[in-house]
Amino acid sequence: MSRTPAIHATGLRKQFRATDGSEVVAVDDVDxxxxxxxxxAFLGPNGAGKTTTVDMxxxxxxxxxxxxxxxxxxxxxxxxxxxxxxxxxTGGLLNDFTVLETVQAIAHxxxxxxxxxxxxxxxxxxxxxxRRVQACSGGEQQRLKFALALVPDPDLIILDEPxxxxxxxxxxxxxxxxxxxxxxxxxxxxxxxxxxxxDEFAERTILMKSGRIVQDGRTADVRAAxxxxxxxxxxxxxxxxADGIDPDWLAxxxxxxxxxxxxxxxxxxxxxxxxxxxxxxxxxxxxxGADR
Amino acid sequence: xxxxxxxxxxxxARDRAPRSSRLAxxxxxxxxxxxxxxxxxxxxxxxxxxxxxxxxxxxxxxxxRVGSGNVAMYVMISMAAYGAVTxxxxxxxxxxxxxxxxWGRQLALTPMRPxxxxxxxxxxxxxxxxxxxxxxxxxxAFTGARGETxxxxxxxxxxxxxxxxxxxxxxxxxxxxxxxxxxxxxxGLIVIMAFLGNVFTPMSGLILDIGRLTPLYGYAALARYPLxxxxxxxxxxxxxxxxxxxxxxxxxxxxxxAVWGMRRGQERx
Numbered sequence: 001m002s003r004t005p006a007i008h009a010t011g012l013r014k015q016f017r018a019t020d021g022s023e024v025v026a027v028d029d030v031d032x033x034x035x036x037x038x039x040x041a042f043l044g045p046n047g048a049g050k051t052t053t054v055d056m057x058x059x060x061x062x063x064x065x066x067x068x069x070x071x072x073x074x075x076x077x078x079x080x081x082x083x084x085x086x087x088x089x090t091g092g093l094l095n096d097f098t099v100l101e102t103v104q105a106i107a108h109x110x111x112x113x114x115x116x117x118x119x120x121x122x123x124x125x126x127x128x129x130x131r132r133v134q135a136c137s138g139g140e141q142q143r144l145k146f147a148l149a150l151v152p153d154p155d156l157i158i159l160d161e162p163x164x165x166x167x168x169x170x171x172x173x174x175x176x177x178x179x180x181x182x183x184x185x186x187x188x189x190x191x192x193x194x195x196x197x198x199d200e201f202a203e204r205t206i207l208m209k210s211g212r213i214v215q216d217g218r219t220a221d222v223r224a225a226x227x228x229x230x231x232x233x234x235x236x237x238x239x240x241x242a243d244g245i246d247p248d249w250l251a252x253x254x255x256x257x258x259x260x261x262x263x264x265x266x267x268x269x270x271x272x273x274x275x276x277x278x279x280x281x282x283x284x285x286x287x288x289g290a291d292r
Numbered sequence: 293x294x295x296x297x298x299x300x301x302x303x304x305a306r307d308r309a310p311r312s313s314r315l316a317x318x319x320x321x322x323x324x325x326x327x328x329x330x331x332x333x334x335x336x337x338x339x340x341x342x343x344x345x346x347x348x349x350x351x352x353x354x355x356x357r358v359g360s361g362n363v364a365m366y367v368m369i370s371m372a373a374y375g376a377v378t379x380x381x382x383x384x385x386x387x388x389x390x391x392x393x394x395w396g397r398q399l400a401l402t403p404m405r406p407x408x409x410x411x412x413x414x415x416x417x418x419x420x421x422x423x424x425x426x427x428x429x430x431x432x433a434f435t436g437a438r439g440e441t442x443x444x445x446x447x448x449x450x451x452x453x454x455x456x457x458x459x460x461x462x463x464x465x466x467x468x469x470x471x472x473x474x475x476x477x478x479x480g481l482i483v484i485m486a487f488l489g490n491v492f493t494p495m496s497g498l499i500l501d502i503g504r505l506t507p508l509y510g511y512a513a514l515a516r517y518p519l520x521x522x523x524x525x526x527x528x529x530x531x532x533x534x535x536x537x538x539x540x541x542x543x544x545x546x547x548x549x550a551v552w553g554m555r556r557g558q559e560r561x
Contacts, residue, residue, distance in 0.1 A: 058400075086401060091397050093398070109403060
């Protein structure tokens with residue numbers, strides 16, 4: 001049985017005219033197919049084209065070229081029927097609505113008032129349902145946007161930097177909710193610039209850079225290509241002084257490593273965690289070399 | 293329009309309950325939005341409280357004769373007009389802000405079309421404009437405003453319908469200035485235009501001649517026309533075409549400004 005893909009895009013392209021009149025290509029020739037039930041991370045630095053891609057998947061931006069279909073329909077149509085919804089980075093809320101009213105307003109428009117309680121519950125907003133949006137923290141507002149995305153009970157949910165403003169524990173419970181949703185068969189696509197979030201949650205990671213897809217595969221494979229492995233070792237104590245490592249010795253290390261194909265030897269100051277471990281364990285410094 | 297959405301043609305197992313009708317959906321949304329506006333105390337003070345207070349100060353019980361009624365009636369109509377235009381300006385202006393500040397993107401992920409949003413906001417603006425008119429007319433009726441029955445009905449209708457001109461004005465100011473302060477600027481300018489437009493205190497001479505060209509003059513004069521037959525407090529007379537021409541001219545100017553502001557905003561992408 002052939003299944004309609006949740007997302008099917010070919011040659012997707014978007015260019016803007018910048019204020020100085022020059023053309024900026026935000027998304028460049030992106031081919032993408034996401035099957036129902038997949039959990040996919042869009043990973044990349046700011047300005048990689050993630051948000052523009054999301055906007056095109058939601059029908060909020062018209063592509064300059066290429067085609068995009070969501071469940072075999074035009075994105076705008078899939079949004080209107082509630083098959084796809086999203087937590088947008090640029091979405092906004094009205095300060096003088098309460099949390100509950102905000103969800104009710106959107107539920108009315110979807111014709112799904114029956115979904116209000118469920119959305120509030122799943123986003124963990126029940127204790128603050130009566131609170132004005134104005135009085136909500138950034139993380140709470142982010143959860144409210146998440147509740148709004150749950151209202152139409154979508155088959156595909158797109159999350160653009162969904163955990164912005166959330167503290168660690170909220171972030172964790174947010175991803176637990178998403179995991180439960182995925183288990184029920186919801187397709188989840190999220191954009192993030194946290195490697196850890198993609199690593200922990202997505203089965204598949206799409207790495208974007210300058211509007212292009214540079215990697216697309218199992219998260220573990222992408223991680224290997226993206227992150228590499230880091231080898232670290234400790235220099236002998238006599239070459240370590242209070243103001244750093246003896247430069248002559250360091251030059252000899254670089255020369256010795258070169259025949260092995262190792263480049264970019266760099267000395268990093270210890271992270272706080274490493275410093276803590278070092279101070280509580282041994283009185284030594286650390287030299288790190290990364291084999292990219 | 294079809295009320296339900298068919299999802300049965302696809303191969304996913306997730307099913308959906310039928311949706312409620314489109315009209316019920318939009319009505320439910322509009323009522324929530326209306327309630328949100330009505331409970332804003334600051335806004336309601338400027339739309340209802342202040343004009344009602346001005347009526348009590350300037351018009352209360354003043355039985356001096358004006359046209360087919362008295363001064364209390366004259367002031368009552370003016371202040372109802374002032375409240376109504378403050379309402380339409382502020383609702384229209386905030387509607388633009390809501391769209392640009394991201395709520396519009398949230399709404400874009402619902403089945404509601406942009407034109408429906410405009411219709412909803414128009415209904416809300418006219419509903420809120422009716423509040424000061426109703427309240428000030430009722431206060432007037434109990435505190436000695438006098439006029440022919442037709443004066444009351446026509447004045448209320450003209451004040452109410454004419455206030456829509458200032459919804460266009462609100463749109464224009466926000467679209468041209470495009471900042472969060474723009475709603476405050478628009479409402480502030482209303483106060484100045486109300487003075488120049490002969491709404492607050494009766495003017496005469498040169499100031500009145502200049503005032504005749506300002507946006508609130510035509511609208512307020514038209515609303516008082518059934519009562520005054522065009523006679524001003526200073527004894528001069530306006531033929532009916534004058535306030536009509538004023539309203540028509542400003543409707544064109546505000547619309548052109550709004551369209552220009554909208555185009556400018558789109559280019560900035």
